[in-house]
Amino acid sequence: MNRLYHYPLSPFSRKVRLSLAEKRIEVELVEERYWERDADFLRRNPAGKVPVLKMNNRVMADSTAICEYLEETHPTPALLPKDAETRYEVRRLVAWFDDKFNEEVTTKLMGERVFRKVMGTGYPDSANVKAGAKAIKYHLDYMAWLLDQRRWLAGNDMTLADFAAAAHLSCLDYVSDVDWNRSEIVKDWYAKIKSRPAFRSILADQISGFPQPGHYADLDF
Amino acid sequence: MNRLYHYPLSPFSRKVRLSLAEKRIEVELVEERYWERDADFLRRNPAGKVPVLKMNNRVMADSTAICEYLEETHPTPALLPKDAETRYEVRRLVAWFDDKFNEEVTTKLMGERVFRKVMGTGYPDSANVKAGAKAIKYHLDYMAWLLDQRRWLAGNDMTLADFAAAAHLSCLDYVSDVDWNRSEIVKDWYAKIKSRPAFRSILADQISGFPQPGHYADLDF
Structure with missing residues (x-):
């Protein structure tokens, strides 16, 4: 049986989960608290990261x-x-x-709000949270600009670019850090990708200590 | 004419320069002080990075x-x-x-020793320099372990993996931060890659304020 060592709120894990699901490759998901640097896990990946x-x-x-x-x-x-x-x-x-x-938004918001609590590394740094909340606006506007010219982020077909973006945004959405009212076009894009069967396992994620908010799994958010 | 906007001590720029040179694609090199966030440059790359x-x-x-x-x-x-x-x-x-x-070594050593001076952001943080100097040993040992089983880093042929590694190490070597005596096998690998015609332009780099050390361009270092 294939196995994916992952962490539910890791966008990098989610990108691979979406890829696997879209290609209908079955895997068993094993949650890995990678920051605890378990010896078995480090043997599997000396970089010490998921997935x-x-x-x-x-x-x-x-x-x-x-x-x-x-x-x-x-x-x-x-x-x-197909084309280069x-x-x-x-x-x-x-x-x-x-x-x-990831650097400007995900680590600033998720890193401070979720991972500090989960990893036990102290209170959120409010300057980081503020910087992340400011930066996400600019990124959502960039996505809106791209989606104004294309059906999906990189062109007229859904690609890994959409999965990478949706992986980060879905993690942030789990902690209600995405303002979907900022752009109709980005919201429509997310509604489209969220309704794919590949997304189901991600919408079912539950993180202990962080109850899933109502809109998170709602296809009509 | 093709043009590469780069910075001489950017390992990411060097990886692309090596690739272009190995494939004999001619480019004009344009040095870009990307941290000054010139408007023309940001229009070319909204991510604001080289290359x-x-x-x-x-x-x-x-x-x-x-x-x-x-x-x-x-x-x-x-x-x-060819194989997946x-x-x-x-x-x-x-x-x-x-x-x-890059995170554990390059930004710690080059970031503190070179970029702080070039960008004018203050004195080096000695804790970072110390951490980088410690981490590079572990990475050189990892390379030695790989090269003990293979002719090149990823297998028996020279690949982008060798260029990525050589791009970082050659930047660090410019500021004499690589102890080539740590591993004979890694030194042999670097001598092999350093003597390729694709490496010539990199060995000719001169950074103002940082004179090139004698061993840097020496094929018999």
Whole structure:
């Protein structure tokens, strides 16, 4: 049985979960409190991060490398388009969310509000929370600008770029940090991706100490 | 003419420079002091980072997305192997150096010793320098362990993984932060990659305020 070591509010784990589900690859989910640096876990991934995928007796780490591998070994349905230009655009946007958005928004909001409590590293730093709350507006506006010209973030088909964005936004939405009223077009995009069967397991996530808010799993949010 | 906006001591720029040179794609190098957030530059890349490649009237950002694009549009010589398993390993290692090594070593050493001076953001934080100097040992040992089983970092052929690693290490070597005596096998690997024609432009780099040390461009270091 394939196995994914993950943490429910890790956007990198969620990106891989969405990829696996969209490609109908069954995995057993194993929750990993990766910051406790358990020796077995570090043996599986010396980088000490989630997700880690165990598949066909291989142990794989790094969400982007995993998604590229899944794309090459399970090409249908495709999450990367065929032409090099759009493939570039997908990869640029995946990096946009996993690097820039993660640094400016996810670690600022989730990092302070959730991970400090879960990991026991003290109280949230309000300057970080404020900076994250400010930065997410600019990112939502950038998404609105992209979606005004395209059906999905990287073009007219749904790709890994949409999964990367939805992975971060769904984590933030779990702690009610996304103002969906800011942009109709971004809200419509999220409603579309949220209603896909691949999203079901993510909408069912429950994190102890953080009750799921009512709108989180609601398709008509 | 193709144009690469770069900064000489940016490992992400160097990875792309190595890729372009290995594939014999000619580019004009334009030094970009990206932290000054010049309006023209931000228009080219709203992420505000180097490298940015202007090629065939397209403007591209994110070093990993650029390298994948170059691989798809200029497949010879190949910097990604053919089989999905080794491709995964290359991508995992590129992420290892660009994420983990960068965070634990490059930003700690280069960030404090060089960028603070260049950007004018104060004196080096000695705790960071100490942490970086400690972490690089562990990374060099990891490379030695990999190279003990393989000719190059990801397998028996030179790949993007070697370029990612060499990009970081060559930046650190410019400020004499690499102890090449720690591992014979890692030193041999660096000597091999350093003597490639693709490396020449990197060995010719001069950074104002930081004279090039004697061993830096020496193939017999």
